[in-house]
Amino acid sequence: MDRKEQAKLIKERSGTDVRKCMKCGKCSGRCPAYAEMDIKPHQFVSYIEKGEVEKLLESKSLYTCLSCFACVERCPRGVAPANVIEAVRQEVVRAQGGNKVQAEKIPETINEAIPQQLLVSMFRKFNK
Amino acid sequence: MQEMNNEKRPLIVAFCCNWCSYAGADLAGSSRLSYPADVKIIRVPCSCRVNPMFILKAFQRGADGVIICGCHPGDCHYTTGNYYARRRMSLLFSMLDYLGIERERTRVEWVSAAEGAKFSAVMNDFASKVAALGENKRLEDLRCKE
Amino acid sequence: MQKIGVFVCWCGSNIAATVDVKKVADVLRLEPGVVISETYQYMCSENGQALIRNAIKENGLTGIVVCSCSPRMHEATFRKTAESAGLNPYMVEIANIREQCSWIHKDMDEATEKAIVLGRSAIAKLKLNAPLTSGESAVVKRALVIGGGIAGIQSALDIAEAGYEVDIVESSATIGGNMAKLDKTFPTLDCAACILTPKMVDCAQNENIDIMTFSEIESVKGFVGNFKVQIRRKARFVDEKKCTGCGVCMQKCPSKKGKNEFNMGLNNRPAIYIPFAQAIPNVAIIDPEQCLKLKNGKCGLCAMQCQVNAIDYTQKDEIIEREYGAIVVATGYKPISLENFNEYGYDTYKDVVTSLELERLMNAAGPSDGHLVRPSDHKEPKVITFIQCVGSRDTSGCGKPYCSKICCMYTAKHAMLIREKYPDTEVHVFYIDVRTPGKNYDEFFRRAVEQYGVDYIKGMVGKVYEENGKLMVQGSDLINNEQVVIPSDLVVLAAAIEPNPSVRKIATMVTASIDTNNFLTEAHAKLRPVESPTAGIFLSGVCQGPKDIPETVSQASACAAKVVGLLSKDKLKCNACVAHSDETLCTGCSVCANVCPYGAITYVDKEFRIGGGKTETRRVASVNEAVCQGCGACTVTCPSGAMDLKGFSNKQIMAEVDAICKR
Numbered sequence: 003m004d005r006k007e008q009a010k011l012i013k014e015r016s017g018t019d020v021r022k023c024m025k026c027g028k029c030s031g032r033c034p035a036y037a038e039m040d041i042k043p044h045q046f047v048s049y050i051e052k053g054e055v056e057k058l059l060e061s062k063s064l065y066t067c068l069s070c071f072a073c074v075e076r077c078p079r080g081v082a083p084a085n086v087i088e089a090v091r092q093e094v095v096r097a098q099g100g101n102k103v104q105a106e107k108i109p110e111t112i113n114e115a116i117p118q119q120l121l122v123s124m125f126r127k128f129n130k
Numbered sequence: 131m132q133e134m135n136n137e138k139r140p141l142i143v144a145f146c147c148n149w150c151s152y153a154g155a156d157l158a159g160s161s162r163l164s165y166p167a168d169v170k171i172i173r174v175p176c177s178c179r180v181n182p183m184f185i186l187k188a189f190q191r192g193a194d195g196v197i198i199c200g201c202h203p204g205d206c207h208y209t210t211g212n213y214y215a216r217r218r219m220s221l222l223f224s225m226l227d228y229l230g231i232e233r234e235r236t237r238v239e240w241v242s243a244a245e246g247a248k249f250s251a252v253m254n255d256f257a258s259k260v261a262a263l264g265e266n267k268r269l270e271d272l273r274c275k276e
Numbered sequence: 277m278q279k280i281g282v283f284v285c286w287c288g289s290n291i292a293a294t295v296d297v298k299k300v301a302d303v304l305r306l307e308p309g310v311v312i313s314e315t316y317q318y319m320c321s322e323n324g325q326a327l328i329r330n331a332i333k334e335n336g337l338t339g340i341v342v343c344s345c346s347p348r349m350h351e352a353t354f355r356k357t358a359e360s361a362g363l364n365p366y367m368v369e370i371a372n373i374r375e376q377c378s379w380i381h382k383d384m385d386e387a388t389e390k391a392i393v394l395g396r397s398a399i400a401k402l403k404l405n406a407p408l409t410s411g412e413s414a415v416v417k418r419a420l421v422i423g424g425g426i427a428g429i430q431s432a433l434d435i436a437e438a439g440y441e442v443d444i445v446e447s448s449a450t451i452g453g454n455m456a457k458l459d460k461t462f463p464t465l466d467c468a469a470c471i472l473t474p475k476m477v478d479c480a481q482n483e484n485i486d487i488m489t490f491s492e493i494e495s496v497k498g499f500v501g502n503f504k505v506q507i508r509r510k511a512r513f514v515d516e517k518k519c520t521g522c523g524v525c526m527q528k529c530p531s532k533k534g535k536n537e538f539n540m541g542l543n544n545r546p547a548i549y550i551p552f553a554q555a556i557p558n559v560a561i562i563d564p565e566q567c568l569k570l571k572n573g574k575c576g577l578c579a580m581q582c583q584v585n586a587i588d589y590t591q592k593d594e595i596i597e598r599e600y601g602a603i604v605v606a607t608g609y610k611p612i613s614l615e616n617f618n619e620y621g622y623d624t625y626k627d628v629v630t631s632l633e634l635e636r637l638m639n640a641a642g643p644s645d646g647h648l649v650r651p652s653d654h655k656e657p658k659v660i661t662f663i664q665c666v667g668s669r670d671t672s673g674c675g676k677p678y679c680s681k682i683c684c685m686y687t688a689k690h691a692m693l694i695r696e697k698y699p700d701t702e703v704h705v706f707y708i709d710v711r712t713p714g715k716n717y718d719e720f721f722r723r724a725v726e727q728y729g730v731d732y733i734k735g736m737v738g739k740v741y742e743e744n745g746k747l748m749v750q751g752s753d754l755i756n757n758e759q760v761v762i763p764s765d766l767v768v769l770a771a772a773i774e775p776n777p778s779v780r781k782i783a784t785m786v787t788a789s790i791d792t793n794n795f796l797t798e799a800h801a802k803l804r805p806v807e808s809p810t811a812g813i814f815l816s817g818v819c820q821g822p823k824d825i826p827e828t829v830s831q832a833s834a835c836a837a838k839v840v841g842l843l844s845k846d847k848l849k850c851n852a853c854v855a856h857s858d859e860t861l862c863t864g865c866s867v868c869a870n871v872c873p874y875g876a877i878t879y880v881d882k883e884f885r886i887g888g889g890k891t892e893t894r895r896v897a898s899v900n901e902a903v904c905q906g907c908g909a910c911t912v913t914c915p916s917g918a919m920d921l922k923g924f925s926n927k928q929i930m931a932e933v934d935a936i937c938k939r
Contacts, residue, residue, distance in 0.1 A: 032738025159375030
């Protein structure tokens with residue numbers, strides 16, 4: 003599939019209109035996992051808007067995003083960066099036919115600081 | 131328009147509001163944007179002045195299509211007139227459906243005073259759709275013929 | 277018997293090149309009722325008009341049809357021509373054979389045929405035309421200005437200057453509005469009080485201006501030139517005529533816990549108070565919520581102290597009625613409530629303030645006498661962070677979708693003033709875009725950065741939280757692509773502005789239209805920006821859209837010019853094409869009044885003879901011709917067919933339909 007098609011698919015799957023973004027950066031200003039991300043939430047929106055998906059597919063942010071939806075909650079324009087990230091994640095998961103997160107390894111890496119929601123999010127991905 | 135022979139051209143009555151659509155038609159004219167001569171325009175102060183009776187009358191007298199043009203929603207010179215027109219026409223159109231008049235024979239369009247090109251495009255499109263449907267026989271009242 | 281004249285214009289070659297004008301004239305001459313049918317190269321020229329005039333006089337024409345360009349172009353011209361020949365101007369119909377025929381068709385036969393049909397349709401309509409005269413109504417030479425902020429003040433001063441009486445009705449206890457609360461004004465940094473209070477004094481001293489503070493509009497009836505307005509003068513428990521504004525009562529009042537509205541609630545005021553030192557009128561007012569005498573009958577200290585016996589605990593609301601020719605709406609704005617923005621902690625932390633609160637904190641007449649301190653511990657802040665676009669450009673539903681326009685400039689002003697007065701203070705500004713169009717505006721903003729070293733950060737703040745007594749402002753720095761956390765002492769929110777909520781009620785009363793953001797709609801976005809679509813209602817200031825002070829003042833003056841133009845007329849000529857109801861058919865069902873956008877339809881009880889020498893009284897619709905704009909909404913909605921529109925009657929339009937469909 004060519005990259006343009008893929009970007010279009012991701013856009014559709016995210017269910018959010020990335021053109022509504024006014025580039026204020028409030029999503030990244032609020033993001034609790036910001037430090038762990040190589041590509042920041044606002045950049046996800048921007049890259050998708052431009053149709054550049056390659057970098058996103060390899061981004062480590064896909065697995066550091068907590069799916070806490072703070073960015074969605076705070077966006078003044080009704081854009082949902084977390085949904086975009088999730089849509090890219092889906093793209094990767096489906097392409098690989100598997101997942102970078104393996105259920106049996108979770109107990110080893112788990113610690114108290116990990117939010118419950120992250121685990122739920124990981125399992126959601128794993129089951130797909 | 132091939133469907134109709136040359137003696138029987140379609141007849142289209144267009145009701146245009148004075149402030150937007152009639153001015154839009156004038157702009158189409160001064161920009162020399164052509165549309166079929168089958169379209170005859172009647173000037174009304176506002177699209178809300180168009181009584182559903184006028185449309186029925188037009189069909190009764192043998193018009194093949196009727197189009198109502200007004201200002202864009204929110205831009206009505208009289209603030210709310212086009213909203214009334216929109217509601218009345220949607221009711222009338224359901225009645226025309228019931229009577230078996232093809233939906234394509236009636237239309238409501240919003241054309242602003244600056245949209246000469248849109249006016250011409252709308253009329254071209256409407257005229258070709260009406261022409262494709264052929265004559266309006268169902269509602270035409272033959273007693274009205276001379 | 278009608279005698280109709282048809283005049284077909286060549287318009288040089290504009291019409292004649294595609295329409296066989298001779299043929300059109302010849303065919304139309306055969307129409308019943310047509311006695312003369314002529315062509316001419318330029319019908320609108322002096323010679324062409326003379327031809328029409330002579331034809332009317334020689335043939336005793338009862339109506340004319342001109343087949344020419346659009347009626348939007350020359351209808352007025354030909355109506356004047358007819359009038360000068362003694363014909364009623366509304367006995368003229370135009371067949372548009374240029375814009376809607378010759379210019380869009382190429383085939384001569386086709387265009388000629390269409391021109392004939394259009395001519396026939398105009399003749400058919402003309403046969404049913406009736407001579408119309410436009411009504412006249414007198415104009416009350418007095419204007420009402422609703423709202424006493426800078427917009428209302430400027431409009432009132434300009435109208436009064438032109439020699440007309442103006443009343444300002446202001447809901448709070450003093451005129452001055454939001455501008456009176458400001459410290460300095462951009463881009464010249466002159467002090468707001470220094471430029472506003474002289475204008476307030478001018479208002480008070482101008483004998484053409486009557487200021488009614490602490491008053492509200494109760495009802496508005498009537499129409500352009502003749503509004504009848506009821507004004508509620510709320511009880512202030514102090515006789516305005518007697519009070520000298522000495523202020524002794526304020527010192528003696530034992531109840532000192534009322535929130536000082538003028539200082540944005542940052543400090544307290546007594547139950548009896550004068551809003552601020554330069555208030556106009558400089559008269560005290562009692563807050564019944566705080567006054568011990570009014571609450572439980574015990575106290576009365578102020579009445580004892582007052583040397584002019586101005587205090588009257590028994591004062592009641594009073595409703596007065598006045599007549600006006602024009603109404604200016606200048607209700608202004610207020611900052612939005614920040615309850616939807618808990619990420620900035622406005623409700624949680626005392627040291628998160630709005631920009632208007634900061635104005636009071638920096639104002640020499642404010643709660644801290646102009647010494648900038650934090651509200652929580654009255655210490656000087658060393659790091660101040662500004663957050664712009666709080667609630668502006670927000671389509672998520674929490675805030676307002678529009679740009680509030682003034683925030684970029686006042687934030688730059690605040691930042692600059694702070695850096696100047698307290699050079700050791702660090703100032704950061706989070707912005708999305710800095711929007712500073714306007715004369716000397718961008719230069720002003722650049723000065724804040726280049727000369728005063730204000731740190732502008734492109735990005736939005738995600739959250740504000742407290743840590744070790746500091747307000748931690750966490751946001752994006754999009755240029756450096758990093759997340760920053762700025763420990764601050766004071767956080768200032770540039771809250772979006774919204775129209776004063778009272779404008780909704782007022783708009784309903786004066787039937788002015790309002791948009792989804794509660795801003796009043798102007799008659800035309802570009803060409804009639806200070807008029808409401810409702811005749812006689814004018815818009816001044818932020819009630820029409822976000823504006824800064826220079827823009828507000830120019831709009832207020834423009835508004836005054838429009839009002840003066842209206843008041844200078846002795847009589848208003850009304851639209852002749854108005855609705856009228858056939859009283860024998862009207863059933864008084866009220867449906868027409870419901871659809872009328874202007875409130876032009878009222879109901880009257882009338883006696884009708886029903887035969888046998890008996891009469892009956894029925895309720896019938898009556899159209900106020902001065903208010904009716906002739907849209908025709910009522911004519912279609914009328915179930916009994918009683919309503920009709922002069923100049924565009926049901927029969928006329930039906931006749932046009934008939935003429936077009938005849939083949």
